[in-house]
Amino acid sequence: MSTSGETEILRIESVAFGGQGVTRAASGRVLFVRGGLPGDRVEVRVGKGRRRHAEVRLLRLVEPSPERVAARCAHQGVCGGCPLQGLDYQAQLREKQAMVTDAWQRIGGLAVERVDPILPAERLFEYRNKMEFGFSDQAWTETPDPEQPAEFGLGQHVPGIYSKVFDLLECHLQSPWTARLLAEIRAFVRTEGGGAGAVWNVRTQQGFWRFVVLRESRATGERLLNLVVNAAGDPRVEALAARLLERLPGVLSGIVSTVHAGSGMVATGQLDRVLHGDGLLRERLGGLTYELAPQAFFQTNTEQAERLFALVREHVGAEPVRTLLDLYCGTGAIALLLADRAEHVTGVELVPEAVASARRQAELNGLAERVEFHCGDVLDLLRSQALPRPEVVVVDPPRGGLHAKVVAHLLELAPRRLVYVSCNPATQARDAALLVAGGYRPxxxxxxxxxxxxxxxxxVATFERVG
Ligand SMILES: C[S@@+](CC[C@H](N)C(=O)[O-])C[C@H]1O[C@@H](n2cnc3c(N)ncnc32)[C@H](O)[C@@H]1O
Structure with a gap:
């Protein structure tokens, strides 16, 4: 490590949950460096102040990490979607394994009897079955040309610059047809669609075109486009649908439009019209068939979700179960896949559309007798004792993890086994400590x-009741 003025040259040690490289300044301060990868030597401005950690900008890549690989995407560095694309996949796996085990040690203070090596993905690119793209009347360009300002953008937000999006020309997380489709949509909006003046403006909260949501099932070959606009009944969506079907024959099995007039920057709203097909996307996962409405939640990497759920089945174990609860069940995938393991499965989910979808999938797969779904807040339902007493509970909460009161109710229910599926190691580790304090063993x-x-x-973590 060397020091010069307020800048220091440091080696990136690891990756934070957030994607930044982590290093430590001479003062001991922990620095999060966007764009820094483990093994890089970077020059950063360390800053002053008493805070023990800070986000700093990468000023210069002094020496690249030997684990760096060429990123496939031209938008790498601008798009925040794939911060680790420039890191060898084995190193990505090592870092992710460490994110989980470090959180369990640091936050949970816990040792687990068995920690498995991370389950890698088989498909490293083109694995997403759903992508959302935003419109903005302000396009972000790397080299703005004052003579020819970009009209509008359709793509992804640049991290930290919320009012602007950059024109997405390629994305290797989804199949190549998505970029072709976006190009056609851009061309239409530029000409017949009203141009930049008809595109959503975050400041004025005006503009017709808002989001494009694309979904695909590799198993069934279906592809659904959802155009999110701010008013119903506008003939431009029909004209665009007709243009896409003519220019890209056979690419889309369905097109729908959704109206979202509110200020929230979310690609959801009321279904307006079905413009092509029946407005649904058929998907297959783990031997079951799903019929998904445009807004229905579904795991975004179908093939890896199949492997995740197979692992959940292993964690649940082969012992026969009378009653199993699947809390935070979304579209019910876990509950349905565990239907053959228990006499009765109950799923709980807050979002009514997701519950409706879960019930539909149960019917579709002939499982409605054995799997039922409750719509409501997990805490409320536990509090009101509306749920059956389970032998096994599976939880798959959002990033914030379990409310402490939910943990308290689960401890009262005292299932013999609790399987915790998490997308945030920090909150899982926090909740694990509460479960251990309440008499469970990881x-x-x-x-x-x-x-x-x-x-x-x-x-995925399994806890067994002690005694
Ligand atoms: C990580 S997803 C679970 C996905 C689900 N296992 C699946 O594969 O379809 C978390 C789910 O919890 C739901 N949720 C969030 N807060 C909730 C609450 N307080 N009570 C019930 N469900 C909630 C969300 O709507 C979301 O569907």
């Missing part, structure tokens, strides 16, 4: 890489 921890090149990591 017997197995299995990290899973669902999303190569991103910083995301999942982990």
């Amino acid at each position: 017997v197995r921890l299995s990290p899973v890489d669902m999303f190569p090149h991103t910083f995301h990591v999942e982990a």
